[in-house]
Amino acid sequence: MVYRVGLLGLGTVGTGVVQMLQQPQHPLLQAVEIAAVGVRSLDKPRQVRIPPERLTTNLEQIVSDPEIDAVIELMGGLEPARSLILKAIDHGKPVITANKAVIARHGEEIFQAAAQAGVAVLLEAAVGGGIPIVQALQHSLRASRIQAVWGIVNGTTNFILSQMAQQGSSFAEALAQAQARGYAEADPSADVEGWDAADKIAILAGLAFGVAVPREAIPCEGIRNISSTDIRYAREWGYTFKLLAIAQRAAAQGSETVLDVRVHPTLLPVTHPLANVHGVDNAVWVQGDPLGQVVLAGPGAGQGPTASAVVGDLLTLRAHLQTGAYLPNPLWGFFGRAAALLPLAELESEFYVRVLAQDQPGVMGAIGTCFGRHRVSLESITQKECHQEQAEIVILTHTVREADCRQALAEIQQLPQVAAIPSLFRVLR
């Protein structure tokens, strides 16, 4: 029996999906027919052959067409993607999506609608491209008590940081290289500000901890402020800079699950499994009890890997339908009640701080005293290079409360000998 899918969007990933379905690798995909493709313009030249009568600009029609068995949403963005997904669900159609933004912000609404309608929503392609992290978190790894999920989930920023580390480039130079290679967009904000990574960690945290993570509440810092100086100093101490998306259990507060979820540049020991993920690759590190530590790594974006994940979901869906199931698999991504997030001020972390100060006796003492006054104990305070009587002082703290560290820095900023505090980054081990 023919299985008729409707595609919303025929960009890079959509084209890849059509190519894969035109040469199906698995017998269960052979009966799949691309019955309709919703596009913005009918006249645009395409790299794949689709019968013209199957192309339409009427996307609403696809999601409500009774002849369509399943909808694959590859448009990206919040609207009209959200409304079309909800309408497809409303019409009893399972949905496969690669749209991290819409799941991160409207996942709860979408999964609730799907549960009520009794249809599946699959999203392997929304995080980590070809890396099968979504399915792993939904099934096998869920038997353990997951403690932490850390990810390098944005290829653009990982490329930029890799270039800066390997070539000694500045952020601006590395960004220009990423743009030249098509890894970064003309407006790179969603990547370099960490918003894309925050979307993805909201989804991974939802899967790993079975909760709904409020996307807007995730603290998010980008990589614009990392200088090649910081990268050099970090390396001297055995650290590398990565834009990490972090989700982990915070200390339990009563019966409530409190999660520590955040996205920011992080100093990671060069021996950490995530430290050796270079270029546009992505990787997700999962720590669970009694699972231990597992890492999944690979191409986090791009036509082939992302299309592979989309078609993998279609295969999963087809197989599911062959079993006589009349309900979606309960492990497929229904997020539970909302999680409380740990406020950043209450975070306990180690910090890397770089201070510019006059090269005078007593300045290190003055800085150390400020830290001490705010219960910030230090692992090291080192005077580095000196330019025109200005000294660079680099500090590594022990594990301290973030609020304490920031109060100490506010005071240090006021010291007469201190010119500026250009860098403050968190350190993870």
Next chain:
Amino acid sequence: MVYRVGLLGLGTVGTGVVQMLQQPQHPLLQAVEIAAVGVRSLDKPRQVRIPPERLTTNLEQIVSDPEIDAVIELMGGLEPARSLILKAIDHGKPVITANKAVIARHGEEIFQAAAQAGVAVLLEAAVGGGIPIVQALQHSLRASRIQAVWGIVNGTTNFILSQMAQQGSSFAEALAQAQARGYAEADPSADVEGWDAADKIAILAGLAFGVAVPREAIPCEGIRNISSTDIRYAREWGYTFKLLAIAQRAAAQGSETVLDVRVHPTLLPVTHPLANVHGVDNAVWVQGDPLGQVVLAGPGAGQGPTASAVVGDLLTLRAHLQTGAYLPNPLWGFFGRAAALLPLAELESEFYVRVLAQDQPGVMGAIGTCFGRHRVSLESITQKECHQEQAEIVILTHTVREADCRQALAEIQQLPQVAAIPSLFRVLR
């Protein structure tokens, strides 16, 4: 409704499974009851509390008991595991197993029986411990055309090789350390001869390529012959030694799928993702089209990780049953028709060869001439250290036919200046 499982075996992993089920992490596991545990001795002290009336030495009874909903086989070995699994299937019970040996050698029989009976057989724990590689190969990654699966799938040998590389130990010293830490058994043959890895690659190849791989036909070389000298020389050229389990498509011969499946020590560039997997960790590298390259890494054995994979399968099974399905998922590991394996003689590979010869003018020329006569082109031939007028000559070949290389070596062995050829290893990039 209570879901009653019968456990066959209460060793390390069985104990871990009981502990996890006594503190279930997922709501779907809360209704699971350990109704019976088959053991060899009723009197042995146990680390978990099981009501004595549920312990039995009558394993046949468990697999035929109409009150038991599913069977978890954790005995290992071929018999009676095979017969008990088949009997459980025959009685309509789904089976979860961590037994790589029985699946590698009797997988076809077991999956055929399961298909006929319409029950599931799940085996995440059989390969890679807590690494969710089985499910990934069954579902998401299967949408791509898999080209190659390379794995470090035996933790004992990876520990030994890591010790040899990092400490400069001999094989015997490193093996003794592995035994002292409980990583290697008193008779370490199954690990160090590569038999365990061959079981696992037979399973991974079956999953990745949808074929039955004849376990006995897999060429298998262990790590006993690797010397610290070879490890040192390899490092000078930027290579590290790993016991790789390899399964990849060979050139198509007509319509038949010909697979290149083998287990042997391999020189791998230090930049390869598998080169940085150290100690008892496992990792599997999958290359597919259009997927690209994906690596899954983590604890390949041990109580917690393996129990986590077993309970993950139980979770998968429970979820499946909640959907109203009356057939097992067709992606769950039914191997297709038998694959033809490429004979090792026809393999095209690069080789590392170490020759002991008299330190005389002309010996390098004589060796080079022998290689040339057999169409073995060389990348480099280098005279290394010299002991008591005996020179060590190390050769790296270009990609050549294995049969040609071996014929050349048989001839080199006969050269009057050549004392021995202690090392011949394959090189992969």
